[in-house]
Amino acid sequence: MRPNLSRRLLLLHTSWLSMATFFSKDVFSQSNVDSYSQKHLKNLNLKSEGITIEIPPLADTGNSIPMSIQIQPTSSAKVQSFEIIAPENPNQMVLRVTLPNPQKKLKMATRIRLALSQDVWVVAKLDDGTSIAQSANCVVTLNACFDAT
Amino acid sequence: METGYRLGEGGNDRIPKNIIENIVIKLNQQVLMNADLGTGIAANPLLSIFVEVPKDGGMISVEWRDDLGKQGRAEKMLLAI
Numbered sequence: 439m440r441p442n443l444s445r446r447l448l449l450l451h452t453s454w455l456s457m458a459t460f461f462s463k464d465v466f467s468q469s470n471v472d473s474y475s476q477k478h479l480k481n482l483n484l485k486s487e488g489i490t491i492e493i494p495p496l497a498d499t500g501n502s503i504p505m506s507i508q509i510q511p512t513s514s515a516k517v518q519s520f521e522i523i524a525p526e527n528p529n530q531m532v533l534r535v536t537l538p539n540p541q542k543k544l545k546m547a548t549r550i551r552l553a554l555s556q557d558v559w560v561v562a563k564l565d566d567g568t569s570i571a572q573s574a575n576c577v578v579t580l581n582a583c584f585d586a587t
Numbered sequence: 588m589e590t591g592y593r594l595g596e597g598g599n600d601r602i603p604k605n606i607i608e609n610i611v612i613k614l615n616q617q618v619l620m621n622a623d624l625g626t627g628i629a630a631n632p633l634l635s636i637f638v639e640v641p642k643d644g645g646m647i648s649v650e651w652r653d654d655l656g657k658q659g660r661a662e663k664m665l666l667a668i
Binding site for chain 2: 501503506528529531532533534535536537539548550551552
């Protein structure tokens with residue numbers, strides 16, 4: 439028996455497959471990346487008081503850039519967690535720290551990798567439900583992704 | 588630490604990602620800090636923190652876990668003078 443299936447019918451019947459793929463949840467699961475974009479972080483308009491970022495304004499290589507952070511909220515709130523975000527990196531989330539016992543003052547240092555010259559963001563969540571954010575620019579003359587070290 | 592973006596010697600194959608994913612710092616068995624690390628941390632990672640030592644001192648421990656499931660742990664006694 440010859441199947442009664444023309445090319446047009448085949449396309450019609452299989453079109454739901456491409457539509458289903460397009461609208462599937464997995465396609466949109468990448469949207470959390472947008473929450474780390476420079477534009478999104480700027481649009482949040484979070485207060486910057488209480489966060490100090492020390493990062494060299496010019497780095498010869500993006501492979502290892504020393505960075506130190508001090509978070510001391512001006513209100514009575516305590517620091518519950520914070521994130522270091524590099525919006526132009528392939529993986530924007532650099533470091534996420536959570537403190538089971540919120541602290542009034544937090545000071546820490548680390549070394550980060552930057553793919554491009556960019557603003558590095560620190561977004562801290564406080565125990566009163568508010569967030570504060572601060573950014574610092576770092577110009578990288580040799581980026582971390584194309585260097586073989 | 589390997590980011591997963593680096594190419595091998597031939598320039599063809601990517602070196603698989605291998606990074607420390609999680610570090611937990613405990614003081615006297617109480618979690619002080621839980622850190623999730625991304626590929627944006629330097630290949631030779633450094634996390635420097637300030638800890639308030641209790642009057643009686645205490646045991647500080649650092650536990651790490653990488654994306655291959657390897658784990659490590661180090662601890663040191665803190666003395667308050």
